[in-house]
Amino acid sequence: MSDAFKPEKLSVARSFGQSALHYDDVAVLQRETGDELLDRLSLVKLSPKRILDLGAGTGRNLVQLAKRYPDAEVIGLDIAPTMLHQAQAAYHDSQGLKRWLPRQKKPSLVAGDAEQLPLADNSIDLVFANLALQWCELAASFTEIERVLRPDGLLMFTTLGPDTLCELREAWASVDDYPHVNVFYDMHDVAEAMMHARLAEPVLDMDRYVLTYQDAMAMMRDLKILGASNVAQGRRRGMTGKKAIERVIAGYEHFREQGVLPASYEVIFGHAWAGVPAAQMKQDDGSIHVPLTELTGLKQ
DSSP: OOGGGSBOHHHHHHHHHHHGGGHHHHOHHHHHHHHHHHHHHTTSOOOOSEEEEETOTTSHHHHHHHHHSTTSEEEEEESOHHHHHHHHHHHHHHHGGGGGSTTOOOOEEEEOBTTBOOSOTTOEEEEEEESOGGGSOHHHHHHHHHHHEEEEEEEEEEEEOTTTTHHHHHHHHTTOSSOOSOOOOOHHHHHHHHHHTTOEEEEEEEEEEEEEESSHHHHHHHHHHTTOSOOBTTSOOSOOOHHHHHHHHHHHGGGOBTTBEEEEEEEEEEEEEOOOOHHHHBOTTSOBOOOHHHHHTOOO
């Protein structure tokens, strides 16, 4: 991915921080993908002692993970501290009267970057990341996740694919050549980054979600509230003119069907296990054993 299309990390943090208060009002896609990811956990036999909710946001999944694994220590990490204030309030409200019980477990909330996790090596049994990794450099994030996972630790995640908001991207393309819509990695790039990070047995699949709106401005307002407005390094700086917005709205109208405008999202679901530590791969003669599947990119 060209540097011009990569997310600018300070802009990501600022954007999500500004959206924290009203984020849950419009986070329809985030709820649906989070629920699907939680459902997929039901298919895995896992008794984690320590869980990382990576990109915890306002804490909805943090609460669900704590309910599912009541004996586990849960850590919520987000790049926007304001989001963590919302997560703390959400968890507090979810406990009801139980919060007054002695020795009641509380999640640890940490402001941090997925590309530089402030966690010790081999310290996490489950990393849960719902729609967070698309704002990161994947190779760096997966390498960090593999570092903090304990042996037999599991990563479960969703991220956005390149066909996300294709209608809005096409509408803007008629206005200028700047990237007005964030560009995301495709499944091949995601798989390659996972293999490079030595995550074991990676599995990916894709699903499409379509949200509908009465008009394009309503959709763009939701994107702004979600903190998902354009944060690419090569984006156009400054205010966008009224005429340009009118052209985008007119271009978007070509996609209207049955009285509504679609906003399409390509969601990539993935999971993988912690790789074999390098120390365990060393042979008696000092050589390093690399499985054939690691070299071919195939799993037996």
